[in-house]
Amino acid sequence: MTEEAMEAEEARTSGAAGNSGMAGNSGAAREESGVAEAPPTARAAAPAEDPAEDPAADPISLRGATATLGGRPVLRGIDLTVRRGEVVALLGANGSGKSTAVRSIVGQVPLSGGELTLFGIPRRRFRDWARIGYVPQRTTAASGVPATVREVVSAGRLARRRFGPPRKADRAAVQRALELVGMADRARDPVSALSGGQHQRVLIARALAGEPELLIMDEPMAGVDLASQEILAGTLREQVAGGSTVLLVLHELGPLEPLIDRAVVLRDGCVVHDGPPPKAVGQHALPGHDHVHPHAAPDAEPIRTGLLT
Numbered sequence: 419m420t421e422e423a424m425e426a427e428e429a430r431t432s433g434a435a436g437n438s439g440m441a442g443n444s445g446a447a448r449e450e451s452g453v454a455e456a457p458p459t460a461r462a463a464a465p466a467e468d469p470a471e472d473p474a475a476d477p478i479s480l481r482g483a484t485a486t487l488g489g490r491p492v493l494r495g496i497d498l499t500v501r502r503g504e505v506v507a508l509l510g511a512n513g514s515g516k517s518t519a520v521r522s523i524v525g526q527v528p529l530s531g532g533e534l535t536l537f538g539i540p541r542r543r544f545r546d547w548a549r550i551g552y553v554p555q556r557t558t559a560a561s562g563v564p565a566t567v568r569e570v571v572s573a574g575r576l577a578r579r580r581f582g583p584p585r586k587a588d589r590a591a592v593q594r595a596l597e598l599v600g601m602a603d604r605a606r607d608p609v610s611a612l613s614g615g616q617h618q619r620v621l622i623a624r625a626l627a628g629e630p631e632l633l634i635m636d637e638p639m640a641g642v643d644l645a646s647q648e649i650l651a652g653t654l655r656e657q658v659a660g661g662s663t664v665l666l667v668l669h670e671l672g673p674l675e676p677l678i679d680r681a682v683v684l685r686d687g688c689v690v691h692d693g694p695p696p697k698a699v700g701q702h703a704l705p706g707h708d709h710v711h712p713h714a715a716p717d718a719e720p721i722r723t724g725l726l727t
């Protein structure tokens with residue numbers, strides 16, 4: 419087992435990675451539950467600055483990353499760099515390893531080999547999860563625990579808070595996040611009363627409430643109607659204008675296309691393209707691969723994504 423793998427295993431069993439206070443989702447332990455579990459305050463409030471940090475270091479640098487799930491190699495030597503202020507799309511067919519790659523970045527999947535640094539700090543030493551907002555692949559904000567939209571979004575602020583009740587700045591950040599995704603008028607509603615697309619907007623607001631420097635979103639547009647997609651694209655535009663760095667897992671660029679600086683395409687756990695976003699990606703792309711969205715209705719038309727084969 420590599421040092422990275424041991425670190426992840428230790429984190430998994432001790433709850434460190436899962437409860438490290440990651441803005442938005444706060445890691446593995448809370449991915450499914452959404453809001454129910456708060457990170458231990460001591461960890462969330464731990465001093466995070468690394469004196470050795472290079473301010474120009476890339477937010478994400480993955481080198482030769484390998485990962486195995488269920489006995490099968492899923493990442494087979496991936497290099498992925500996301501520079502400050504960049505918006506990078508991670509593309510690829512179903513099962514190519516996109517989610518696994520981002521889950522390894524946020525500490526939910528152990529790497530079996532390779533190197534990962536976050537803001538120039540080796541993953542095993544990185545503690546400052548408040549700098550990273552993560553929106554997992556489509557999940558629900560409801561967790562069986564009654565919670566309002568505002569409460570869910572407030573959970574994304576926990577990593578930024580010190581001991582004690584929310585301060586004015588915390589409340590303002592939550593309100594701003596709600597407004598950014600167009601959910602301020604639903605703040606008092608129970609999340610159980612939301613549609614799928616609205617859930618997604620709430621989860622994105624939860625990540626934004628932490629005011630992360632790096633935003634990682636796994637298929638943020640999945641199952642979101644066109645009107646909501648436009649709202650989310652506008653939200654992202656604002657984040658990018660404010661200097662945020664963004665890594666997006668996408669099936670097609672869609673309304674986000676104008677924002678994307680670079681695309682990395684995975685195939686079978688390997689990088690097959692790293693450069694300008696492929697123009698052909700989309701519903702009318704080159705003939706080739708039929709990409710069926712995992713959450714699509716059984717009779718849904720496959721999306722043809724020529725460069726994603």
Ligand SMILES: Nc1ncnc2c1ncn2[C@@H]1O[C@H](COP(=O)(O)OP(=O)(O)OP(=O)(O)O)[C@@H](O)[C@H]1O
Pocket residue numbers: 487488489492510511512513514515516517518519712
């Ligand atoms: N927990 C797991 N155990 C075993 N295999 C897994 C697990 N999670 C994912 N896999 C496998 O790893 C491979 C990559 O999955 P991953 O979810 O990373 O792909 P993806 O590119 O995000 O796909 P999609 O576009 O369908 O979301 C798939 O073959 C998948 O079946």
